[in-house]
Amino acid sequence: MERGTEIYRLKLAMAITGVYFAAEVIGGFLTNSLALLSDAGHMFSDIAALAMSLFAFQMARRPATMKRTYGYHRLEILAALINGLSLWLIVGVIFTAAYNRFFDPPEVQSEGMLIVASLGLAVNIAAGVILYGSHHESLNIHGAFLHVLGDALGSLGAIFAGLVMVFTGWYLADPLVSVFIGLLILYSSWNLIRESMSILMQSVPTGIDLEEVRMAIERIQGVQKVHDLHVWAVTSGIFTLSAHAVTDGNEDFHRVLNEIEGMLRDRFRIEHTTIQLETEDRERNEFQPF
Secondary structure: OOHHHHHHHHHHHHHHHHHHHHHHHHHHHHHOOHHHHHHHHHHHHHHHHHHHHHHHHHHHOOOOOOOOOOOOOHHHHHHHHHHHHHHHHHHHHHHHHHHHHHHOOOOOOHHHHHHHHHHHHHHHHHHHHHHHHHHOOOHHHHHHHHHHHHHHHHHHHHHHHHHHHHHHOOOOHHHHHHHHHHHHHHHHHHHHHHHHHHHHOOOOOOOOOHHHHHHHHHOOOOEEEEEEEEEEEEEOOEEEEEEEEEEOOOOOHHHHHHHHHHHHHHHHOEEEEEEEEEOHHHHHOOOOOO
16 A cells, blocks of 8 residues: 555544544543543544654655665654653553542543443544555554554443443442553553564564565575575565575576566565575685674
8 A cells, every 4th residue: 555545644634633632631531531531532642643653654765875875664653652651651651540430430520431331433444444445554654543442442441430320329339440441551552562563573474474485495407405594574565575595506597586586576476685695615614693
């Protein structure tokens, strides 16, 4: 998907979320609902997450320089990691506030809370639909999508708590639902943090088997074996490979190289490759590989 489309979706989702954030803060204070204020706090983080994702996308479009030879693509992964960690921070605030309310649950204006939470759910669904088309393709967009998804869960929780309080008057439902929302947010954000850290640590990308890549290269005619093989992601969907391929020295190096590159591109979606072709004598004189 073109970056321009992703940027447009981020701007639209941020505009919708920003307008409703102000309304939810006012509604939370007027109804004295922790669930609503928790949801508003998470919605503010949505705005920050969307803004950060937008900034990262804009920066990633800048060309590489002599100092930053990979360009600014890693900013997208940093934005995703920060979004994931900020979700944990928000959960900590929610848990603290809920803990205090367990011992002294205040009266909540349940009817007003239901109205505001229902409107919030509609806004979050709209923002989620806007981002959904891109969240599988970009870890950056996925982080922003998780913020919006967590907010939608918060709105659902606030609606549930409001209904319980309207029909039973049991005000402990407000902090209990807040804790449940927090646990869901922790669960949904863990994969985002793990995947971001995996890319930053230059781990083999999810879905690529390093041994399978090695065997596929060694099946190319003229290649005897492969060593010092590395595969990593610069950012979501941009994979890089470096390797040393040993030949007997009698092969057409251009043919071998073209076949390896074509196979990696077609089979593993690895576009950027650095492959050193060498003979066994050259291999013995090399430094110890990583």
